[in-house]
Amino acid sequence: MFGKGAGDHVFLQGTVVALLQFWAAGNYYHTMMEAVVRLAIVHTYLIDNAAARVLVETNMPQVWHFVLDLLGVDRGRLIEYQSDKLHAVEHLLVPTVPDCFVAHGAAQRAMRTLLREGYRRLYPNAGRGPGVVVHARTDGARIVANHEELVAALKSEFGAEDIAEFRPGAAMPDAAGLHYAARVVVAPHGAGLANMLFMDAGTAIVELHPPHGNGWTNHGPHAVNECFAISAHRLGIRYRAIIGGGSGDTSFSVDAARVAEAVKEFLVS
Numbered sequence: 001m002f003g004k005g006a007g008d009h010v011f012l013q014g015t016v017v018a019l020l021q022f023w024a025a026g027n028y029y030h031t032m033m034e035a036v037v038r039l040a041i042v043h044t045y046l047i048d049n050a051a052a053r054v055l056v057e058t059n060m061p062q063v064w065h066f067v068l069d070l071l072g073v074d075r076g077r078l079i080e081y082q083s084d085k086l087h088a089v090e091h092l093l094v095p096t097v098p099d100c101f102v103a104h105g106a107a108q109r110a111m112r113t114l115l116r117e118g119y120r121r122l123y124p125n126a127g128r129g130p131g132v133v134v135h136a137r138t139d140g141a142r143i144v145a146n147h148e149e150l151v152a153a154l155k156s157e158f159g160a161e162d163i164a165e166f167r168p169g170a171a172m173p174d175a176a177g178l179h180y181a182a183r184v185v186v187a188p189h190g191a192g193l194a195n196m197l198f199m200d201a202g203t204a205i206v207e208l209h210p211p212h213g214n215g216w217t218n219h220g221p222h223a224v225n226e227c228f229a230i231s232a233h234r235l236g237i238r239y240r241a242i243i244g245g246g247s248g249d250t251s252f253s254v255d256a257a258r259v260a261e262a263v264k265e266f267l268v269s
Helices: 028-034 036-048 061-071 105-122 147-158 172-181 191-198 227-234 256-268
Strands: 009-018 053-056 078-080 086-093 132-135 163-166 184-188 204-209 238-243
Touching (some): 009 036, 036 105, 191 204, 204 227, 227 238, 238 256
Parallel strands (some): 132 163
């Protein structure tokens, strides 16, 4: 029996795979890297045992539905975790739980393979799209104040047809498609970079950080959270971090020419 509740309990018959999150259940990064990735560990079991169900925190149903579609697992096998109740399960499987912020490398690589294979199966005409994908953040933290200048510089250098913008809140098929086809992704530090799970090995990421990083004072002089650098390395994705300028953490500016040069180096190498 498990759960946070202290009163009523739910009894689940049969075999249940629990993919519960210990951190930020409503956050896209944590959902993808700390819950979805763990499906790779039990994917073969789920395919071979059609009666087994999956227990998740379903505050991001669009993510889970799309991922299960790609993995060939029926959506109807999802069970919603009820945080106010105790859960009793007849047979429980719990794929290894990762540390906060850093997913398991082997599971990441296996999940990337499953997601890309599933995407090709559902979208057989998928191919190379715009070579450079630029993430646009318009609210919250880590907004690139000179985003339009950055996009203009990249279009001037590589051609408008080879540049695409990705915005938070995009439908999952669109988000997956852009990153599936990308050769280089340019993005401020943020949850959208979890879409690297759709990127091929050998592609590249240029991650933009505010001057004070993420406030992680024990992470070097720029206080940068290196979770995406670690994941990129484990996925065989080339990576570069660029620290922006200014004094604020809500928005910051970057040297557009420097970013374009980094992108160029990745494209030609």
